[in-house]
Amino acid sequence: MTQFTLYDYVLSGNCYKIRLMAGLLGVAYYTVPVDFYPGHEHRSEPMLALNPSGTLPVLVADDLVLSETQSMLGWLATTFDRSGTWYPVSDANLHAQVLQWLGFSARLTASVGAARLNAMLDWPVDVRAVRAASRKDLDELELLLTDRVFSGRTWLVGEGPTIADIACFPYAALSPDAGFEHDGYPAIRNWLYAVRSLPGFVTMPGIHPLHELREDTHDG
């Protein structure tokens, strides 16, 4: 049974956050493809009537209409994660750290996400500014993930994956689309690998599956 409707664009890292979280939680949903490029359908009158901010994705569940990915991730985890680990709201410190990273994920969207849109679709942005911000944000992510390596941990918050990891994963993983390779970011590279190893992981163009996790001796 489908649990919600996602207004979706396949190349969008923000839309992918929701597809990925739904995949990891095993939640079925209905997709409405929106012609973001070249059609600019997300700015069409019917879409603006649904979501006045004119952004994608949009999540609709009965009367609930969400247009911010952080709120969607929180709603998905609170509604469908019986373990309560994906969004640890009962622990004040963990909860605050998750919120901190959700804020960071919005910065990544504004920096790497914008640089990527410019590189892929010639989207009009202040290229100098978004590229400088991308470098700064990736450096910050690398530093804080390196701290986690020193303390023997894998994930951004606590001992397991949370919506913080899912919120930050797409644009960190897609940064090579904007020319920011992962060669100089070993901690980011290993954390991306950990996310890609999760059961239920789903891919998108630019993020391929980990073939090595399938144990067949030979394949293509």
Next chain:
Amino acid sequence: MQTAPLGLLRDLDPKRVMRAQVGGQDLVVWRASNGDVSAWDNRCPHRGMALSHGFVRGNDLACLYHGWHYGSTGACSYIPAHPDLDPPETIKTAVFSVAIADGVIWVSTKGVAQPAPVPMASQPLRCFHVQARSDGLAHACRTVAFEGGAPEQIEPGLYRLGARRVFVLENPLDEDRIQVTALVDADATPNDCAALSRWCDAVRRLAQTEKVAA
């Protein structure tokens, strides 16, 4: 090209693949299931795909494009589209000499890899890229204070920072970009490492700022 430090073994678990560079040579560096590290020309002999996009299958590296497998000698061992074919020995990627010492991956594109001596009992700190020249990096290392005190350069690459020492290894990537592999005293605590990691960030920022100013 002499033997170059390509990062930390800590950052490359078995069955993982990464991309690196030595003296303009693009490399795939990967670790087999048995833990062995290999460094090859980053190009599949079949269609030229970067092997760093590939994946480890047992002790072979498989290309992401058509799944051709290459064993530890760099020779093709299996072609999925022709499963019964024994691939000719001529299908082979260029293999470079690798040595692991002090937790660092060393690679030479000419002859046998000979790691530089590390002048202390060490553990891995971190590996990062800096957009600067070697003299700018060294200047930043001598300049950026740590816990209120000025660094003391003990010898080239070796800095005393408070009670700790950091050894900075360089791999020049191009004219003004360096891959840095940093080691710290073996008995440094995780808190020491986190603080010194921030010192590395400050060094990078200063080296890059001065490069822009120059």
